[in-house]
Amino acid sequence: MKLAIIGGAGVRVPLLVGGFARSALEVDQIDLYDNDQPRLAVIADLAARMSHGVRVTAPASAEAAIEGADFVITSIRVGGIAQRATDEATAIAHGVVGQETVGPAGFAMAVRTIPPMVRYGQLASRIAPKAWFVNFSNPVSVVSQAVHQHSDARIIGICDTPTETYEDAAHALGLPPAACDYDYFGLNHLGWLREVYFQGEPQMARLWDDPARLDAVYRTPVFEHEHLRQMRLLPTEYLYYYYRPEVALAHLQKAGTSRGQVVSALTDAFFKDLAGGAVDPAQRYQQYLAARDASYMQLESGSTTPRIKPDWAELSGYDKIALMTISAIAGNTGAVIPLDVPNHGILPFLDDDDIIETPCVVDAGGPHARPVAAVPNHARALIACVKAYERATVTAALSGARDDLVDALAINPLVHSRPLAAQLVDALLPA
Numbered sequence: 541m542k543l544a545i546i547g548g549a550g551v552r553v554p555l556l557v558g559g560f561a562r563s564a565l566e567v568d569q570i571d572l573y574d575n576d577q578p579r580l581a582v583i584a585d586l587a588a589r590m591s592h593g594v595r596v597t598a599p600a601s602a603e604a605a606i607e608g609a610d611f612v613i614t615s616i617r618v619g620g621i622a623q624r625a626t627d628e629a630t631a632i633a634h635g636v637v638g639q640e641t642v643g644p645a646g647f648a649m650a651v652r653t654i655p656p657m658v659r660y661g662q663l664a665s666r667i668a669p670k671a672w673f674v675n676f677s678n679p680v681s682v683v684s685q686a687v688h689q690h691s692d693a694r695i696i697g698i699c700d701t702p703t704e705t706y707e708d709a710a711h712a713l714g715l716p717p718a719a720c721d722y723d724y725f726g727l728n729h730l731g732w733l734r735e736v737y738f739q740g741e742p743q744m745a746r747l748w749d750d751p752a753r754l755d756a757v758y759r760t761p762v763f764e765h766e767h768l769r770q771m772r773l774l775p776t777e778y779l780y781y782y783y784r785p786e787v788a789l790a791h792l793q794k795a796g797t798s799r800g801q802v803v804s805a806l807t808d809a810f811f812k813d814l815a816g817g818a819v820d821p822a823q824r825y826q827q828y829l830a831a832r833d834a835s836y837m838q839l840e841s842g843s844t845t846p847r848i849k850p851d852w853a854e855l856s857g858y859d860k861i862a863l864m865t866i867s868a869i870a871g872n873t874g875a876v877i878p879l880d881v882p883n884h885g886i887l888p889f890l891d892d893d894d895i896i897e898t899p900c901v902v903d904a905g906g907p908h909a910r911p912v913a914a915v916p917n918h919a920r921a922l923i924a925c926v927k928a929y930e931r932a933t934v935t936a937a938l939s940g941a942r943d944d945l946v947d948a949l950a951i952n953p954l955v956h957s958r959p960l961a962a963q964l965v966d967a968l969l970p971a
Contacts, residue, residue: 541565541566541567541568541610541611541870542567542568542569542570542571542608542609542610543560543567543569543570543571543609543610543611543612543613543866544570544571544573544605544606544609544611544612544613544668544671545557545570545571545572545573545605545613545614545615546573546574546602546605546606546612546613546614546615546616546660547573547574547614547615547616547617547676547677548571548572548573548574548580548583548584548598548605549572549574549576549579549580549582549583550574550583550615550616550617551583551807551810551828551829551832552615552829552858552859553572553583553587553615554583554586554587554589554590554825555590555829555858555859556613556858556859556862557570557587557590557591557594557596558587558590558591558592558859559859559860559862559863560594560859560862560863560866561590561591561592561593561594562592563863563867564867565863565866565867565870567594568594568595569594569595569596569597570587570591570594570595570596570597571596571597571598571599571604571605571606571609572584572587572596572597572598572605573598573599573601573602573604573605573606574616576620577598577600579811580598581598582811582814582815584596584597584598585821586814586821586822586825589821589822590822602660602663603663603667606660606663606664606667606668606671607667607668608668609664609668609671610670610671610672610870611671611672611674611866611869612660612664612668612671612672612673612674612693613674613675613676613862614657614660614673614674614675614676614677615675615676615677616653616656616657616660616677617649617653617677617678618649618652618653618656619652621800621803621804621807622804623649623652624640624645624649624800624803624804625798625800625801625803625804626800627640627644627645627648627649627800627968628640628645628798628799628800628801629798629800629801630644630645630648630964630967630968631643631644631645631964631968632789632792632793632798633967634960634963634964634967635789636785636789636954636955636960636964637781637785637788637789637792637840637954638789638792638798638800639781639788639798639799639840640678640799640800641678641679641680641729641778642679642729642778642781642782642954643781643785643952643954643955644949644952644954644955644964644968645800645968646678646679647933647948647949647952647964647968648968648969649678649679650679650682650683650933650937651933651936651937651945651969652937653677653678653679653683653937654682654683654686654933654934654937654938655937655938657675657677657683657686657687658686658687658690658691658938660673660687660693661673661687661690661691661692661693661695662690662691662692662693664691664693665691665692665693665694669692670694671694672694672696672866672869672906673687673693673694673695673696674695674696674698674862674865674866675687675695675696675697675698675880676698676699676858676862679728679729680697680698680699680728680729680880681697681727681728681729681730681880681895681897681930682895682930682933682934683697684696684697684728684880684895685894685895685930685931685934686934686937686938688882688893688895689893689934690934690938694906696865696879696880696881696906696907697728697879697880697881697895697897698861698862698865698879698880699728699729699861699880699897700855700856700857700858700860700861701728701729701731701776701777701778702724702731702733702776702878702897703855703856703860703861703877703878704759704776704853704855704856705724705731705733705774705776705777706720706722706724706733706736706855706878707852707853707854707855707856708756708757708758708759709722709733709736709744709747709757709774710736710738711756711850711852712747712753712754712756712757713736713738713743713744713746713747713753715736715738715743717854717855718854718855719738720736720737720738720743721736721737721738721876722735722736722737722878722899723735723736723737723899723912723913724878724897724898724899725887725896725897725898725912725915725919726776726896726897726898726919726923727880727895727896727897727923727926727927727930728880728895728897729776729778730776730778730779730782730897730922730923730926731775731776731779731878731897732771732773732774732775732776732779732919733773733774733775733776734772734773734913744772744774747768747774748768748769748772749769751765754768757774758777759847759849759850760777760836760837760838760841760843760847761841761843762777762780762784762837762841763775763779763780763783763784767783771916771918773916773919777837780837780840780841781840781954782922782953782954785954787842788840788841791839791840791841791842792839792840794842795839797839798839799835799836799837799838799839799840802835802839803832803835806828806831806832806835807828807832810824810825810828833847833848833849834846834847834848835847861877864877865877865879865902865907868902868903869902869903869904869906870904872903872904873902873903874901874902874903875901875902876899876900876901876902876910877899877900877902877907878897878898878899878900879897879898879900879902879907880895880896880897881895881896881898881900881907881909882894882895882896883895883896883909884909886898886909886910886911886912887912887915887923889915889920889923889924890923890924890927894927894930894931895930896909898910898912922953925951925953926952926953928951929948929949929951929952929953932944932947932948932951933948933949935948936948942965942971945965945969946958946961946962946965947961949961949964949965
């Protein structure tokens with residue numbers, strides 16, 4: 541089996557390569573491609589150290605990487621982490637939450653990412669038409685929407701946010717996460733867990749009146765108990781930016797920085813150390829990942845405690861969700877995995893070709909979305925609003941017209957103002 545990773549200079553690529561190499565998958569070759577060839581050379585060397593004998597190459601073209609691939613994994617970041625830091629700072633300066641996948645910064649990221657991702661989708665469908673196109677590139681929902689609508693690539697969007705929510709809820713209930721079933725619905729970074737089933741029985745009623753269990757659900761405390769009790773749903777952590785945007789913004793303004801700036805500094809230090817040659821690359825890489833993970837949602841939530849991945853976590857992780865998905869297809873296992881796939885009537889208030897995030901049975905034929913019960917009104921309204929924004933963003937990203945860009949951003953629920961959207965477009969995406 542051959543895997544191609546587009547965005548192969550990404551800092552999580554060695555983790556991904558190591559996961560595939562240690563797995564039961566019969567992976568013979570992993571090709572890494574990235575526009576940033578000098579950085580790719582560094583990451584490819586580190587990935588090869590973690591590949592456990594699997595051949596890792598870094599061809600000079602996307603065509604060479606994709607040709608003959610069984611799976612094409614995409615994780616690109618146009619402008620790099622420095623661009624993320626700039627986008628987040630710009631949003632905060634305009635009085636809007638600065639976060640890389642939601643709000644104005646997420647919009648700017650999508651507009652830059654959609655055109656090259658559509659081209660990669662078209663390339664893959666032309667030279668590797670049977671390959672599955674597995675997309676990590678953020679914002680996953682809108683980027684996958686664009687590739688689905690404007691190419692014939694067999695696209696699947698993936699993210700470990702739902703599985704992290706799954707296992708945290710199961711752990712809070714005292715249940716083994718892998719033995720549970722989950723009722724989940726939404727879009728990427730806009731999803732809700734409605735129920736956890738164990739041995740066929742619903743379990744979440746035990747959460748609502750138990751403050752200790754509710755506290756245990758989230759690794760960073762971002763939601764008020766009363767709000768959760770009223771909804772009787774567990775939103776994924778990214779809903780914090782929609783439910784409490786003024787709180788997140790206040791914390792960021794007080795901190796005087798954003799996570800993008802923190803991660804940018806960590807990344808610069810990491811590559812500087814590797815270039816100096818005075819450290820063990822694999823050990824320094826693990827230190828970098830730990831420091832990066834510890835900063836997740838820390839500034840936005842106002843938390844003073846670094847976020848530490850618990851020892852019992854077994855489902856979540858960048859590498860694990862990719863491995864689960866590809867293993868289920870290659871092994872025809874029928875595993876149930878939350879993925880970003882075309883709607884096809886699962887959420888009847890959206891279009892059939894809208895990308896949604898939903899539990900899927902995954903076998904050799906790819907993902908098959910399971911039916912979802914009626915979505916509560918407040919969640920339905922927010923999903924519909926964000927999906928309208930995503931559709932408009934795809935159009936704007938491909939047209940490049942300023943009016944289209946402003947119209948799209950004005951729909952975003954964290955902006956909802958055309959004059960503000962116009963200011964943000966001019967600041968984030970100067971002509």
